[in-house]
Amino acid sequence: MVEGGCHCGALRYALAAAPVGSMICHCRSCLRITGAPVVAWLTVASDAFAITKGEPARYASSPKVDRRFCGVCGTHVAYTTTDDPDYFEVATGTLDEPNAFPPTHHSWLSHDLNWVEFGDGLPTFQKSRGEG
Ligand SMILES: [Zn+2]
Ligand SMILES: [Zn+2]
Numbered sequence: 848m849v850e851g852g853c854h855c856g857a858l859r860y861a862l863a864a865a866p867v868g869s870m871i872c873h874c875r876s877c878l879r880i881t882g883a884p885v886v887a888w889l890t891v892a893s894d895a896f897a898i899t900k901g902e903p904a905r906y907a908s909s910p911k912v913d914r915r916f917c918g919v920c921g922t923h924v925a926y927t928t929t930d931d932p933d934y935f936e937v938a939t940g941t942l943d944e945p946n947a948f949p950p951t952h953h954s955w956l957s958h959d960l961n962w963v964e965f966g967d968g969l970p971t972f973q974k975s976r977g978e979g
Pocket of ligand 2: 875876
C-alpha cells in the first residue's frame, strides 16, 4: 500500500495500485497553483485512489479540472479532469516515499521557465504526451 498526505497531516490518502504514469509538468497552471517551477505528478486509476483522512478542499482551475488540496496547510495533493475521469493525478512530492515512482518524461515544455534545466535525458513534450 502506497500512502501520502499533505504537509500538516490533516489530509491523507492511499493508493491501492501502483501508478500507471509518472511525469514532470512545466505548465503555467501547475506553476501558479503550487508556486514551484515544475510539479511532478503520478497517474493513478481513480478506483485505486482513496482519501483516508480529512476532506480535501477543491478548486476548479479551469472548467473541466478539479484540484484537491488541504484546506489547512494548502498542499496540492490531487487533480482530476472530466476529460479523463478514470484517472487521478497525484502530486509525487506528497508521497511518503516520493522516490518510489521516478518520472518517465516532461510535459508542457511550451510553458517552461527559461531558467529551468534538467539534465535527466528524459523525453520532453511541448504539450501533454498525448498531444505531442
Ligand atoms: Zn495539510
Ligand atoms: Zn501542469
